[in-house]
Amino acid sequence: MTANPSFMSGVPELLVLRLLQDREMYGYEIVAAVAAATGQVVAPKEGVIYPLLHDLEKEGLLRAQRRPAGGRTRVYYTLTSKGVRRLFDLTDDWTRMTRAIQHVLKGPSHAV
Amino acid sequence: MTANPSFMSGVPELLVLRLLQDREMYGYEIVAAVAAATGQVVAPKEGVIYPLLHDLEKEGLLRAQRRPAGGRTRVYYTLTSKGVRRLFDLTDDWTRMTRAIQHVLKGPSHAV
DNA sequence: TCTGTATACCTATGTTCACTAGGTATCAAT
DNA sequence: ATTGATACCTAGTGAACATAGGTATACAGA
Numbered sequence: 001m002t003a004n005p006s007f008m009s010g011v012p013e014l015l016v017l018r019l020l021q022d023r024e025m026y027g028y029e030i031v032a033a034v035a036a037a038t039g040q041v042v043a044p045k046e047g048v049i050y051p052l053l054h055d056l057e058k059e060g061l062l063r064a065q066r067r068p069a070g071g072r073t074r075v076y077y078t079l080t081s082k083g084v085r086r087l088f089d090l091t092d093d094w095t096r097m098t099r100a101i102q103h104v105l106k107g108p109s110h111a112v
Numbered sequence: 113m114t115a116n117p118s119f120m121s122g123v124p125e126l127l128v129l130r131l132l133q134d135r136e137m138y139g140y141e142i143v144a145a146v147a148a149a150t151g152q153v154v155a156p157k158e159g160v161i162y163p164l165l166h167d168l169e170k171e172g173l174l175r176a177q178r179r180p181a182g183g184r185t186r187v188y189y190t191l192t193s194k195g196v197r198r199l200f201d202l203t204d205d206w207t208r209m210t211r212a213i214q215h216v217l218k219g220p221s222h223a224v
Numbered sequence: 225t226c227t228g229t230a231t232a233c234c235t236a237t238g239t240t241c242a243c244t245a246g247g248t249a250t251c252a253a254t
Numbered sequence: 255a256t257t258g259a260t261a262c263c264t265a266g267t268g269a270a271c272a273t274a275g276g277t278a279t280a281c282a283g284a
Contacts, residue, residue: 015213045271104150123242157242160241162262
């Protein structure tokens with residue numbers, strides 16, 4: 001019953017960090033932004049994003065500030081320097097990983 | 113304490129199916145082959161591969177035949193036609209997924 | 225006014241899946 | 255006789271995504 005395709009481990013974290021690199025955002029906004037940025041290919045719901053944001057904040061990768069906006073209270077998140085470093089590391093892992101798999105999927109002759 | 117990087121969901125399945133597309137293999141061989149084919153980037157141990165093989169067989173994606181070889185008994189696995197179809201589907205998912213993420217990682221201007 | 229919908233936050237529970245860490249047995253070599 | 259490689263296996267743990275709720279405010283429309 002997986003709504004998202006099955007290659008999801010660590011992907012929400014990676015995307016959230018990447019989007020917050022461009023600009024601060026609040027949780028509800030991030031949910032929509034992830035889906036929009038990936039063309040609905042990856043679309044984790046609030047039940048995934050909110051706990052993730054809390055964890056990332058607890059780890060010191062994000063800074064949260066609740067701030068009134070448009071009559072409501074929103075919680076805006078920004079990347080910390082630690083968060084930037086994590087983003088770089090994850091991006092690196094992601095690239096190495098996908099490259100390796102791509103290579104296997106592509107050709108035979110792995111024995112050479 | 114993850115030995116492999118964290119983007120692993122469904123990856124062992126994909127790689128096992130892909131490798132078995134080229135030729136039949138036995139479990140112990142597959143463990144080494146996955147690691148070799150990915151240059152050790154993805155290297156699931158026996159505790160991952162064996163249960164996976166059993167599940168895939170139960171799903172009818174693989175056919176298992178135990179056969180004596182070199183004084184030992186090995187269990188050789190081959191792709192069924194259903195397994196081939198699954199491989200295609202997973203490859204497709206994988207490609208769509210990585211493309212989308214790649215796109216997000218690369219540039220800003222997701223708002224356009 | 226009242227109802228519905230969108231916004232905006234949250235969490236408890238379930239489920240899947242890789243990971244760890246074992247265990248058994250055979251064979252070859254020291 | 256003991257070690258190390260081969261070859262199979264499983265039980266238990268944990269991480270992370272998915273489901274399915276819940277609360278509260280703002281606002282438009284009937």
